[in-house]
Amino acid sequence: xxxxxxxxxxxxxxxxxxxxxxxxxxxxxxxxxxxxxxxxxxxxxxxxxxxxxxxxxxxxxxxxxxxxxxxxxxxxxxxxxxxxxxxxxxxxxxxxxxxxxxxx
Numbered sequence: 001x002x003x004x005x006x007x008x009x010x011x012x013x014x015x016x017x018x019x020x021x022x023x024x025x026x027x028x029x030x031x032x033x034x035x036x037x038x039x040x041x042x043x044x045x046x047x048x049x050x051x052x053x054x055x056x057x058x059x060x061x062x063x064x065x066x067x068x069x070x071x072x073x074x075x076x077x078x079x080x081x082x083x084x085x086x087x088x089x090x091x092x093x094x095x096x097x098x099x100x101x102x103x104x
Contacts, residue, residue: 022088031080035073040066042073048081051072 026046033042039059043052059066 003075004060026085026088031084032076033073033080035076036065036069040069040073042070042077044077044081046057046084048078052078 030043030051031046032041032043032052036059039056041052042050045051048058053070055066055070059069067092
């Protein structure tokens, strides 16, 4: 049904190694966004963790607007991270010869 179990084991080991490599690559990437014409600048790593936040003095006078700008920056950065993770995962699967389950 699954063919040679040794081959399956090697395939799983390869997948684990690829996943670890992908995780390390994602951690090393930085994604930056600006909102409000640069009033808020946010940087996140490839795991979606905030690593830097800069708020302009001009944005401090309007708390409600500042909150909206920060939320927008976080959402934009998270979308960038998700898109990168998806494309990286698809690239990893493609590099393994397509569908690991043999379906056509």
